[in-house]
Amino acid sequence: MDRPVPAHNRPRRCVFCGRYYVPDARTSRVQKACSRPACAKARKQSAQAVWLSKNPNYFRNRYATYVKEWRRQKRERTEKENERNGG
Numbered sequence: 185m186d187r188p189v190p191a192h193n194r195p196r197r198c199v200f201c202g203r204y205y206v207p208d209a210r211t212s213r214v215q216k217a218c219s220r221p222a223c224a225k226a227r228k229q230s231a232q233a234v235w236l237s238k239n240p241n242y243f244r245n246r247y248a249t250y251v252k253e254w255r256r257q258k259r260e261r262t263e264k265e266n267e268r269n270g271g
């Protein structure tokens with residue numbers, strides 16, 4: 185009589201290429217794609233897209249708080265240097 189196959193050893197279908205694969209035992213709960221390089225890349229990109237959709241203001245806030253401040257400081261430095269050089 186066959187022993188039941190543990191859940192983490194059951195073949196699953198890759199959400200990207202549609203092929204069946206046996207998930208890694210450690211990541212089987214979250215793994216949705218096979219380990220082919222193309223699918224790993226697609227998985228990372230889709231994870232990034234999901235993350236971005238959850239954090240839509242991340243880059244905007246980053247610009248507002250970091251880049252803007254950096255530009256202001258740079259402008260002040262440049263103005264001071266210009267003064268020192270006689271304009």
Ligand SMILES: [Zn+2]
Pocket residue numbers: 198199200201202203217218219220223
């Ligand atoms: Zn795949």
